[in-house]
Amino acid sequence: MQSVSSYVLSATGIDKIFPGARALNGVDFSLARGEVHALLGENGAGKSTLIKCLTGAYRRDGGRILLDGVDVDPHNTLEAQKLGIGTVYQEVNLLANLTVAENLFLGRQPRRFGLVDARAMNKQARALLSEYDLDIDVTAELSAFSVAVQQVIAIARAVDLSGKVLILDEPTASLDTHEVAMLFRIVRRLKERGLGIIFITHFLEQVYEISDRITVLRNGQLVGTRETAALPRRELIAMMLGRELVQEVGEAKHSETKAPGEARFRFRSFGRKGHIQPFDLDVASGEVVGIAGLLGSGRTETAEILFGAERADSGTAQADGRTLDLSSPRAAIREKFGFCPEDRKVDGIVGDLSVRENIVLALQARRGWARPISRSEQDRLADHYIKALDIRTSDREKPIRLLSGGNQQKAILARWLATNPEFLILDEPTRGIDVGAHAEIIRLIETLCENGMSLIVISSELEELVAYSSRVLVLRDRAHVAELTGEEVTTNAIIEAIASAHEGRPA
Amino acid sequence: MNPRYLPLTATVAIFLIAYAVCIAQYPNMLSTRVIGNLLTDNAFLGIAAVGMTFVILSGGIDLSIGAVIAFTGVFLAVLLQSTAIHPLVAFALALIITTAFGAIMGAIIHHLEMPPFIVTLAGMFLARGMAFVLSIDSIPIKHPFYTTLKSFYYVLPGGGRLTLIGGLMLVVFLVGILIAHRTRFGADVYALGGGTATARLMGVPIGRTTILIYALSGFLAGLSGIVFSLYTSAGYSLATVGVELDAIAAVVIGGTLLTGGSGFVAGTLIGILIQGLIQTYITFDGSLSSWWTKILIGLLLFAFILLQKALILLSDRKRRHA
Numbered sequence: 001m002q003s004v005s006s007y008v009l010s011a012t013g014i015d016k017i018f019p020g021a022r023a024l025n026g027v028d029f030s031l032a033r034g035e036v037h038a039l040l041g042e043n044g045a046g047k048s049t050l051i052k053c054l055t056g057a058y059r060r061d062g063g064r065i066l067l068d069g070v071d072v073d074p075h076n077t078l079e080a081q082k083l084g085i086g087t088v089y090q091e092v093n094l095l096a097n098l099t100v101a102e103n104l105f106l107g108r109q110p111r112r113f114g115l116v117d118a119r120a121m122n123k124q125a126r127a128l129l130s131e132y133d134l135d136i137d138v139t140a141e142l143s144a145f146s147v148a149v150q151q152v153i154a155i156a157r158a159v160d161l162s163g164k165v166l167i168l169d170e171p172t173a174s175l176d177t178h179e180v181a182m183l184f185r186i187v188r189r190l191k192e193r194g195l196g197i198i199f200i201t202h203f204l205e206q207v208y209e210i211s212d213r214i215t216v217l218r219n220g221q222l223v224g225t226r227e228t229a230a231l232p233r234r235e236l237i238a239m240m241l242g243r244e245l246v247q248e249v250g251e252a253k254h255s256e257t258k259a260p261g262e263a264r265f266r267f268r269s270f271g272r273k274g275h276i277q278p279f280d281l282d283v284a285s286g287e288v289v290g291i292a293g294l295l296g297s298g299r300t301e302t303a304e305i306l307f308g309a310e311r312a313d314s315g316t317a318q319a320d321g322r323t324l325d326l327s328s329p330r331a332a333i334r335e336k337f338g339f340c341p342e343d344r345k346v347d348g349i350v351g352d353l354s355v356r357e358n359i360v361l362a363l364q365a366r367r368g369w370a371r372p373i374s375r376s377e378q379d380r381l382a383d384h385y386i387k388a389l390d391i392r393t394s395d396r397e398k399p400i401r402l403l404s405g406g407n408q409q410k411a412i413l414a415r416w417l418a419t420n421p422e423f424l425i426l427d428e429p430t431r432g433i434d435v436g437a438h439a440e441i442i443r444l445i446e447t448l449c450e451n452g453m454s455l456i457v458i459s460s461e462l463e464e465l466v467a468y469s470s471r472v473l474v475l476r477d478r479a480h481v482a483e484l485t486g487e488e489v490t491t492n493a494i495i496e497a498i499a500s501a502h503e504g505r506p507a
Numbered sequence: 508m509n510p511r512y513l514p515l516t517a518t519v520a521i522f523l524i525a526y527a528v529c530i531a532q533y534p535n536m537l538s539t540r541v542i543g544n545l546l547t548d549n550a551f552l553g554i555a556a557v558g559m560t561f562v563i564l565s566g567g568i569d570l571s572i573g574a575v576i577a578f579t580g581v582f583l584a585v586l587l588q589s590t591a592i593h594p595l596v597a598f599a600l601a602l603i604i605t606t607a608f609g610a611i612m613g614a615i616i617h618h619l620e621m622p623p624f625i626v627t628l629a630g631m632f633l634a635r636g637m638a639f640v641l642s643i644d645s646i647p648i649k650h651p652f653y654t655t656l657k658s659f660y661y662v663l664p665g666g667g668r669l670t671l672i673g674g675l676m677l678v679v680f681l682v683g684i685l686i687a688h689r690t691r692f693g694a695d696v697y698a699l700g701g702g703t704a705t706a707r708l709m710g711v712p713i714g715r716t717t718i719l720i721y722a723l724s725g726f727l728a729g730l731s732g733i734v735f736s737l738y739t740s741a742g743y744s745l746a747t748v749g750v751e752l753d754a755i756a757a758v759v760i761g762g763t764l765l766t767g768g769s770g771f772v773a774g775t776l777i778g779i780l781i782q783g784l785i786q787t788y789i790t791f792d793g794s795l796s797s798w799w800t801k802i803l804i805g806l807l808l809f810a811f812i813l814l815q816k817a818l819i820l821l822s823d824r825k826r827r828h829a
Contacts, residue, residue, distance in 0.1 A: 078710050093708050095701035097768035102694055107710045115689040141511060 006026060008033045008068060008196040009054070009085070009165050015062030016049050019404070023049040026063070027222045029215055031165060031196040033428050036187060038199045038211035040230070040240055042295055042460040046220040048202055052166055054198075056080040067164065079344050086158030090170035092150040094157070096143035098225045101125035103142050104157050116152075119200050132156055132186055148179035154188060159190060166190060167198045172206060202295040204233060216240055234499040240294070241495060242460045265324075265423055265454055267306070270315035276301040277479040278314050283423070283454045288445060290469030291458040294492045298478035300342055301459045306456065307339040308332040319423075335423075338416035340409075342427040342458075348412045351401035355393050356382035356410050358400045363418045385414035389444060409441065417448075424448065425456045442468060462491040474498055512810065513818060514762030515774045521807070522584050522777050525784055534792045538666025541787060546673030549783045551576065551735040551747075553676040553776065556754040557683040558727030560775045563758050564687070565699040566767030567623035571612065571630035572728040573750035575605050577743070578638040579732020582741025584646035594652045602729045608634065609725020613718035627721075631751070637743035645743035648736060656737055672734045679727065683772040696720060700767030754809050757782060764815055781807065 009031040024046050031037050052058040054065065056074030065072050067083055074080035077087065101122045102109075110120040125138040132152050151171055158166055168187070172180045187197060187210060199211055201423045207214060207228070214231060216223040216239040223239045226400060251285045263282035271278030276298045283289050293299050297371055304310045306317075308326040317324040325331045326406040331338070341348055349358055360378045369375065373381075382396040389410040393403055400411055411430060416424055429441050445468050459465045465472060472489050474482040474497040482497040508731045530537045546553075555572045562569045603633045612630050616623050662669040687693040695716045698706040707713050736742055755765075759777030763770025785803050789795045 077708055081710070093705050095698050095705055095709065095768075097701040098694070098697055102697075103709075106694060106698055107691065109691055109694065111691075115685070116691060116694065118689070 006032050009066070011054065011063060013063040013066045014050060014053055014060050016053055017061050023220050024053065025220045027217065031198060033194045033196055035213065036191055036197045036199055036211045038201065038207045038214045039217070040207065040214060041217035043238060045217040046064060047217055048169070049220070050217065051087070051169060051198070051200065054080070055085055055167065081162050084162045084164030085167065086162030086165070087167040087169060088151065088154045088158050090173045092147065092154050092261065094142055094150060094154055095319040096141065098142060099139050100142055100153055101138040103153060104128060128156055128160060129153070148175050148182065151175070151183060155186060160296055163195070165196045165198065169200045172201060172203060180206065184466065193343055204236065208233070234495065237294070238495050238500050241460060243246065264319060266318045268316050270305065270312050270317060272305050272310055272313050275310055275478065276305055281473070283456065285422070285454050286452045287471070288331050288449050288455045288457055288469050290454060290465040290472040291475060292462065292465055292472055292498070293475030294498060297475040299475055300427055301478060302475065303339060304428045307337055307425055309339070315397070333362065333477060336421050338362070338419060338421035338424040340412050340416060340426045340429060342431065349400050349408050352399055354397045355386065355391065355400050355403070355411055356396040359385055359414045359418055362415045366419055385417065389414055390440065404439070409436065413444065420481050421453065423454045427458045428460065429457065430459065430461055462494055465494070466491050511769055513679050514814060517814060518760060518762050518774055518777045522781050525781065529784065529788050530716045536787065536791060539663035539665035540674050541667070541676050543663060543667035543669055543673065545780060545783045545787060546676060547587060547670045548675040549779050550672040551731045551738060552750060552753055552757065553779045554679045554734060555728050555731035555750060556757045556779055557679050557772060558724035559751070559754040560683065560722050560758050560761070560763060560770065560772050561696055561720050563688070563755070564723050564767055564770055565717070565766060566703070567616070567720065568722045568755070569721065570627040570751050571634055571733070572637065572724065572754060573747045574634035575608065575725065576732040576735050576747045576750060577667060577726035577745070578634045579729050580736040580742035580746060581638040581641045581646070582632050582650050582742070583736050584734065585641050587648055588646055594650055598733050601733060602726060605729030605732070606722050606726040609728070610718050610722035612725070613721030616721065617717040622661065622744045623729045633682070635744070637809070641744070642796070643744060645741050647741050648741065653737060653740060672737055675734060679730070680772065687772045690721060692716065697768055700769070733765045756804055760807055760811050
């Protein structure tokens, strides 16, 4: 273990609280000089929140950040940059309409007689980029170059400005293999220069290729920090999906899953190029089918294609032997499908509308705006679901944004239940809500299933998935790679399926 | 060729072709007299359009400049009529007022996060109203200093006159080009037009730059008002209605993207000259209605917007395949 003084950055006990949810809970993180430190976790685990606390984009609610052994408290990203912490995002944060040189030197252009000395600036830009083996026309607009080159330019700027800590946030998400190799060459060179590099990604191969240590976050908590070389892939996946293998033994299912009846919904080689490879899926009424996989494995894509948010370009969908029209969400709603999306803030709630208005939204949309639901009917529906789902709100007219995350989630669930769906897709129903609310949502899922509804639940909480699913589909690289049924449905088996799929592929 | 130069090249080409067509029909138009008049007649519009170029480059819009020009004219006329102060002092006062006016609009746009369209629309009504408060009549300016200023001109070979205000417009364009392309402020203006959020992350002082941009536009509108009062020797609160739209047209025809971030100050000069040329042609023809100017400007504007759209689509496609 390195001594404390060799850390360029060390954060201890970082807390960040958002209304309704604790995004970070006493997280420790340290970064040594000349180290590539991978920061891993599923969506909503707290990776970006931690990064934003380090770079001053968020103000932390507790904890200390030491940079070179000195307490720092950056108020914004600019201040962090001046202190020595530079960040490069997946979405390159440079200006596409300026030249490469202008992007590199914006705000610190060399001047002669008070005027910008373009010649000197271009010369310095060329010199700077040559350190990165980049020989390009620095007077061309940034938009003329590929994302990979823009990425390198962004890194060059960040390192030139900051020079102590470099944060790479999903830098490889839109790069091809060749470009990733180029980027990694640069990362290794910066590492030799003694920079501390934080690397965020969801490509595990890349983590093993480049990183020295790995820190895993889950639900805003630190799961652990390990040496990459001493951490088998299988164990890493277990850390990310939240199950220590030791605890695995003797796991019992919460509810006895009754044997599913005849398949009611049948999907045959259903898929869409570039989104999800064709898959077969049968769902009986009253059955819960879980979908598991790592981030980016095609979970949400599966949900979107089932709901018509992305149109399938192959395969068929049938219910009770009748072909379904799933060409658009509207058509899917008409077929009595429902979909609670993953990010309720973006795709789900309408924050300024009341709880009542949010609940009746989907039902009203299905009826068409020409036939409004009467106010008394709306009140009845809202009151019914507020009571049935135990949505904690002072009254049904309260703007929904004032509710806690769990209650917002229940309101969205109510929205779809009000349409009386026969096939309901829940994408991460327990994401970002309190642990107490988790249990309630799970109970709700079980009740729905007993009432004969067919459910698809996507979740990165494996214990939850195991608790209510009678079958679990495992996804990897946008394809369905395994299906676990009955007794096979254990967190251990799911992790095994994901990991073996990973190892089965040359890194 | 670098695609960023394409709109400017198109503008220059259109100007040269149009001028050639004019000369083919009326050989007299190839004279320094015509060119001298072109500069003099469009001096006030050109000066205001330089300010508008900066505003549009930053992704904003300034609808107040026509009203500010009229206000400046009335302000000068009233001041020179009712007091004994020297016109130069009056000019300085006018410029201070209009610059502060622009700066305040910029501050409101930045600090209250209001759309520039609304803020400068309010500014337009305010300035126009203030002009009416000062006087509803057209007030002639008979100060001897005005006569002196108007007597300054440089005789071009061929007998054309480069007047003081025509020359001033050229100077303003030169300074504008220098500011846009050779100062950090200029780079910040382009950065703002490229995206405020990104510009902020890259350390551009958003607030200061926004306020300076609108202050510059206000200052140049004031200068344009002074030039207009020299040009007409009068101040009238109903003058220069819609000049901000002519300025916007000149900027867009000059190849600046209305969405900001791309364009050249020099292009605006060509945009002004194209508008002036169409007007001159109609004067030479004698039988055409002067509304043909507006129709042709409208068609040109439309063509340029299509060109810009095509360019954006093209560069997007190229980037996707890169």
